[in-house]
Each structure stands twice: as structure tokens, then as C-alpha cells.
Amino acid sequence: xxxxxxxxxxxxxxxxxxxxxxxxxxxxxxxxxxxxxxxxxxxxxxxxxxxxxxxxxxxxxxxxxxxxxxxxxxxxxxxxxxxxxxxxxxxxxxxxxxxxxxxxxxxxxxxxxxxxxxxxxxxxxxxxxxxxxxxxxxxxxxxxxxxxxxxxxxxxxxxxxxxxxxxxxxxxxxxxxxxxxxxxxxxxxxxxxxxxxxxxxxxxxxxxxxxxxxxxxxxxxxxxxxx
Amino acid sequence: xxxxxxxxxxxxxxxxxxxxxxxxxxxxxxxxxxxxxxxxxxxxxxxxxxxxxxxxxxxxxxxxxxxxxxxxxxxxxxxxxxxxxxxxxxxxxxxxxxxxxxxxxxxxxxxxxxxxxxxxxxxxxxxxxxxxxxxxxxxxxxxxxxxxxxxxxxxxxxxxxxxxxxxxxxxxxxxxxxxxxxxxxxxxxxxxxxxxxxxxxxxxxxxxxxxxxxxxxxxxxxxxxxxxxxxxxxxxxxxxxxxxxxxxxxxxxxxxxxxxxxxxxxxxxxxxxxxxxxxxxxxxxxxxxxxxxxxxxxxxxxxxxxxxxxxxxxxxxxxxxxxxxxxxxxxxxxxxxxxxxxxxxxxxxxxxxxxxxxxxxxx
Numbered sequence: 408x409x410x411x412x413x414x415x416x417x418x419x420x421x422x423x424x425x426x427x428x429x430x431x432x433x434x435x436x437x438x439x440x441x442x443x444x445x446x447x448x449x450x451x452x453x454x455x456x457x458x459x460x461x462x463x464x465x466x467x468x469x470x471x472x473x474x475x476x477x478x479x480x481x482x483x484x485x486x487x488x489x490x491x492x493x494x495x496x497x498x499x500x501x502x503x504x505x506x507x508x509x510x511x512x513x514x515x516x517x518x519x520x521x522x523x524x525x526x527x528x529x530x531x532x533x534x535x536x537x538x539x540x541x542x543x544x545x546x547x548x549x550x551x552x553x554x555x556x557x558x559x560x561x562x563x564x565x566x567x568x569x570x571x572x573x574x575x576x577x578x579x580x581x582x583x584x585x586x587x588x589x590x591x592x593x594x595x596x597x598x599x600x601x602x603x604x605x606x607x608x609x610x611x612x613x614x615x616x617x618x619x620x621x622x623x624x625x626x627x628x629x630x631x632x633x634x
Numbered sequence: 635x636x637x638x639x640x641x642x643x644x645x646x647x648x649x650x651x652x653x654x655x656x657x658x659x660x661x662x663x664x665x666x667x668x669x670x671x672x673x674x675x676x677x678x679x680x681x682x683x684x685x686x687x688x689x690x691x692x693x694x695x696x697x698x699x700x701x702x703x704x705x706x707x708x709x710x711x712x713x714x715x716x717x718x719x720x721x722x723x724x725x726x727x728x729x730x731x732x733x734x735x736x737x738x739x740x741x742x743x744x745x746x747x748x749x750x751x752x753x754x755x756x757x758x759x760x761x762x763x764x765x766x767x768x769x770x771x772x773x774x775x776x777x778x779x780x781x782x783x784x785x786x787x788x789x790x791x792x793x794x795x796x797x798x799x800x801x802x803x804x805x806x807x808x809x810x811x812x813x814x815x816x817x818x819x820x821x822x823x824x825x826x827x828x829x830x831x832x833x834x835x836x837x838x839x840x841x842x843x844x845x846x847x848x849x850x851x852x853x854x855x856x857x858x859x860x861x862x863x864x865x866x867x868x869x870x871x872x873x874x875x876x877x878x879x880x881x882x883x884x885x886x887x888x889x890x891x892x893x894x895x896x897x898x899x900x901x902x903x904x905x906x907x908x909x910x911x912x913x914x915x916x917x918x919x920x921x922x923x924x925x926x927x928x929x930x931x932x933x934x935x936x937x938x939x940x941x942x943x944x945x946x947x948x949x950x951x952x953x954x955x956x957x958x959x960x961x962x963x964x965x966x967x968x969x970x971x972x973x974x975x976x977x978x979x980x981x982x983x984x985x986x987x988x989x990x991x992x993x994x995x996x997x
Contacts, residue, residue, distance in 0.1 A: 526719055529680050532706040533713040534733030534782045544732075548723045 409609060417609055420585040423497055424565035427504035428512070428558050435509060435557065439516035440542070444525075461510040469574025472503060476575075499576035500583045504568045508561030515560055519553015520546060552625050559621035563614055586610050636660060636786060636818060640676045640686040640696075642669070649673065649842040652686075653835075658812045661833030661850070662822045669842040670822045674788045677820065678713045679706035690786045690818075710741070712784030716791040718775035720763035726774050727759040733782025744783045744815065752814065753777045753807055769800030776807060780815070787811065787819045793828060801828075808832060830854070830871055830911045854911070855951060855959030868914040868949050870960045876902050885930075891956025895984065896930040914949050917962035918983040921972055931984035935960060937976055940969060950974055952982055 409417070438457060442450070460468055476483040476493040483494060493499035523546050531541040547554070569587040576583040578592060586606060593603035635656040642649040649669035653660070662670040675681040677688055679695065682703060688696040690711065695704050712733075720729050734746060750756055753773045763771060772792055779787060789808070793801040805828065811817050812832075823829050829836060829850070836853040838846040846853050851871040874888035874895060886900040888908055895910055902908055923932050933954055941949035948969050952960045960982050964974075974980070 524719070526715065527721060529678075529706070530713065530715060530719040531721070531732070533678050533680070533709075533711060534778065535707045535710075535736035536732070537705075537707050540736075545721060 409605070413606060413609060415581065416584065416586055416589045416606065417613065419497060419581070420566055420613070423500045423504055423568075423585055424562050426498075426501040427508060427565045428561045430501065431505040431509055431512065431561070432558060435512040435561075436516055436547070436554070439513045439520055439553075439557075440546070442513065443517045443520040457513055458510045460507050465507060465568070465570025466574050468506060469503060469571035472499070472506070472571065472575040476502070493576070495576050495579060495583065497576075497582055500568075500572050500585060501565075503571040503575050504565035505561075507568050507571055508564040511564055512557040512561040515557030516550065516553050519550035519556070522553070523549040555621050555625040559617060562617055562621075566610070566613060566617070586613070635689075635691055636677075636820065637687065637689045638673065638677055640673060640683040640688065642672050642676055642681060642683045644669075644672065644842075647842050651837070651839065651842075651844050653837045653844060653847050655835040656818075657834035657849075658816070659808075659819045659821055659832050660835045660837060661829045662820065662837050662839060663824065663826070663829045663833075664839035665824050668824075668839040670824075670839050671790055673839070674713075674790055674820055674822055677709075677786070678711050678788055679704060679709050680713075693785070707736075710783070710785045712779035712782060712787040714772070714775050714779050714787065714789045714792045716794050718763070718771040720766075720771055720774055720778070722763050724762075725759065726755065726761050726763070726766070729763065729774060729778050730755070730759075730781050733778060737781075737783050742783045744780050746781060749777050749780050752810055767800075768796050769803055772796060772800070772804055773807065776804075776811070780811070780817075784817070787817050788822075789819060790822045791824070792821075793823075793825070805831060826911075830909055851959065855961055868961050868963060869916075870912050870914075870951075870958070872910045872912060872954075872958050872960070874908050874910055876900065876904050876906050876908055878904055890958060892935070892954030892958045893933045893956070894931075895933075912960060912984055914961040914963035916985055917960060919950065919952075919962050919964055919968070919972065919974065920981045920983060921978075923981045924983065927983070929983040929985060931982075933960065933982045933984065935980060935982055937974055937978045937980055939976055940974055952980065954982075 442454060442457070474480055476486070476499065478484070478487065478494050486492070493502050527545055527549070528541045531545045536544065567587055568585070569591065572583065572585065573588055578584050578588045584592070586609070590603050590606045590610070593599040593606065635654070637654040639652040640649070649672050651669065651673045662673060664670055672681055676683045677695070683696065683698065685698045686696065687694065687698070694702050695709050695711070696702060721732065724732070730746070730750070734742070750759070753776060755774060755777055758766060758770055758774065763774070766774065776792070793804055796804065808819065808821070809832070812819060821828070821832055833850045836847060836850040837844055838853060846856060851873065855870045872890055872895070874890040877887040877889035877894060879886050879899065884899045885896050886898070888895040888897060888900070888910055897910065900908060935952040935954040938951045938953050938959070941951070946965055948964055948966050950962045950964055950969070952962065954960055962982060968974070
């Protein structure tokens, strides 16, 4: 059975990953829609920027976050009086997780939106629906499988996030020490291999659980093509 | 009253169409790629014309000069697509209710229960579109467009993906809409049978332009229709009523002002209107009424015009006693031998079997 400390690490990881995904999901849906349906000058550049976290070394992303959102960073300084602090907090870990998972989420949702026949949207408009209603009642429900896949991918990516997190918010037990960071810590301590192994097994179980949950959700809500 | 005057730029060509009509059913007819669909997409607001004006019953939907361009959701124009485009993630009931819910109560004039009964959808309401047959889907699509209480219904080749029995079924429903709801309809088709049966005002398009328009019988009798509309088989349209049935011989008598036509049994009640399309190749001409012949129909008329005199074949247009047009396809040799010219009185010989169910309108 996992110890209390281990459960705390798991709970923190889940919290970080959940908020990382939940907070970035609306922005990801919006970005995916723009990339799937709109044409504008500079779209290629925009697309590249969205995908940047996928190709950059995570440490670089973490360092950029530290520079921007640190106590003395240009954004951190603005947000601190508002009570929003990322530096060395679990919220910072969630931010790092969100940014690293964002391209994966956008890609999957974009594929989901691409698969929706735009003529269905036209049909909805001739029936009196404004654009936003068409989006909420036709586009989004039909893109549901892509949405679930995207959220799941980002969630899994968040659970495994290491480089950006440790660079941005360090490795503080109980605050920013998520599963990968805890495992890393144990591997640095002589004779703690067993603890590292136990956490690794927990990590595998967690990922499998997330995968199963997303499959179930996707199947329940997806329009059944055969039925 | 529908007024449409649109100029649309497409990647490969330009579409210019202008027509106005208060006929119950306006048909846009022409071969694929003639620009018919673009014109009704412009009426629906799904395509923005470069210039022009579109109005329904005096309400301006689009006017380039005045800068008016209502979005599709404010046009109150129903659209039935070639492939039904039902929402796959909703039940039939939810599909039908989609537009109805978005229509302000005071604008609703289409009763939900009546529409469901009219289109025979009662037993389909809880089903998903994927489980419906082609004809059922198209009926639901028509119902969905109707329940938004449109002021004009656009139908873009609604029968194209259906088999013959389903076509006949949907055609009947379209006629019901016209007669029951008095909803003006713009019907796009490249099938002459559908146009013959439904249209009152016919707009013929070719290569992005309107090449002929007017009352359907007038346009169909034009000698140059084949050139205008491509695969068009020259012929004429006669509006008749069922005068009686001859059960012994399996024949139906169709009466019209200029005479009577005897055709193979038509499945219609006495007194019901039937449009008979008579193909030019099924009409022969004679200067005297033959006394003994297998022709069931001998109609007296006067030559109006003789078509282009090149090649061996000539289409001769006649006016019958009641003013109806008839087109006869004869050889140029016959024209010379009989001395056919405008004003000559002739007898048109029409084979009874020439007016099959298809040309009578049971497509």
C-alpha cells in the first residue's frame, strides 16, 4: 500500500495536471478553432508559436517562465499585487504543465474540428443559429472525440512534466514536487531505489487510469456512426 | 415575391443571374456546374455576391449598393440540401426542434405536430439520422427547414441521392408544402421530370448565366432548349386534367383546352391536374387527319415556327387550339414535302404510349 507521503505526491500531481488542463482547455479550443477554420496573414507563424513548446527543450520553457513570471519578472510583478503568484508555487507547476501540454491539446482538438463538415454549420445557420450557437451546439459536440483526446494527452503530458517544472518552480516537497520530481529526488539518494520504484509503479497506474477514463468518456458521448 | 439579381465571383468562372417571380414554385434548371447552387447559396446568405440585390416579399436580404447583407440566421430562408445534412449527434426530434426553438413565437406559422404528420415522421422521432433511410432523412431535412417557419424554402436537388420510389414520395411532399402551407419554393434540379412536374416559373441556367426564363410550358416549348440546357430532350408541356379512365383498355383520358390526350393508365383521380410532357420525337405531323391509324391522339394546330434548317432533323413548334405549344421532330425532307411553314394548319399525331408515367410527372 502507498504511504501517506506517496499519496500526497500523487494528489499534488493530479491537482497540478487537472488545473493545468482545465485552465488551458478553453484557450486550446479557441486556438484550435482559429487554426482549423480561419485564414489570416501570419497563420503559419501563429501555428509555429503554438507548437513551440513541443520542440523547445523543456528547460528553456521553464527558464522563460522563470524570467517572465518570477517575482521580479515583467508579468510576475504585474500579477503579484492581484494575488496571482506562480513562482515556487504549485500554480506555477500547473502553468508549466499547461504550456507544455498546450500544443498536444490544440493538435487533437484541431483534428476533431477539421472532421466536422462545415456544411452542417451552414445548415444550422440557415435554421437561425448565430455563429457562437452553431459552435456550441454543432461544432463542439461533433468535435467531442478530439476534445477528449486532446485533454487526455495534455493530462498525461502534465503528469510527466519534469524539465520546465523543476526549472520554473524548483523541487519543493508538498508544493511543487510532483511524481516525476519525487522519483528524480529518490534516484539521487543512495539506497532509495525501492521508493523510486514504488512511485514509478504509481505513475504507471495513474497513466493507465487516465487513459481508461478518457476512452470511456469519448465512447459515451461520441455520435455513434453505426447506431 | 422573390427577386434575385446576383453576380457571384467563383474561382473559375462568374455567375450572373437575375429573375423575379411570385410563382409558388420557381425551378432553377440546368446541367451540373451551371451555377444553380451558387445562386441559391447566395439567396440563403451562405455565399456573398459581388453585386446585386435579393428580396423576399419586399424584405431586402442583400443589397450591395445599400450595403445590406443579412447573415443567414436572420434571413428566414429555409434550405434543404442535396445530402440531408441532418445533425448526426441529435435525434430526429432534436433536429426538427433546432430551428423551431430559434424562431421567435410571433414568427412561427408552421405547426410542429402538423409538419410531423404531413411528412410522416411520427415513428422516427427518437431515432438518430444514421439509422434512417435516404428518403426518411430527406423528409426529416424538409421538416427541419419547415419548422423554422421560413418565408422561402430553397431545395437544392433534394432528390439527387434517392431511388425512384423515394423520389416519387418526396415529390408528393413538396407538392403538399406548396398547396398546404403556401410556402414559396425555389427548386434546383437538373432532372427535367422534376421540373416538369413541380415548376411554375422556370429559370434555365447555363455556364453561370440565365439563358431562358418564364412560365414553365413556354420555356419548355422553346426550340432552342436543347442548346441551352444540354442533355435536354426537346418536347412540350401540356397542363391537363384527368377526364376519365378506360379500365377495359387500361387508358386514361386527359382533357385540356385544345383537345384530349389518351395515355396509358395514369394513377390519378378524375379531375386531378396532370402535366403531360410530350417529347418532340413522339410527335408526327400530317396535313389531314388520318382515318385509320394506330395513333390514339390526333390534335389540330397551326405551325408557329420551324426550327434551324440544318442537318436532317428539324423541330417544328405548333400552337394547338387552346394555345398550348407542341413540338414535333421531323425530317427536313418532310418539312419540304408537306410545305411546313408558319401559319400552316396541321394535325399532330401523338402515340398514346409516348406519354408514359415518367413524362406525365411520376418521375
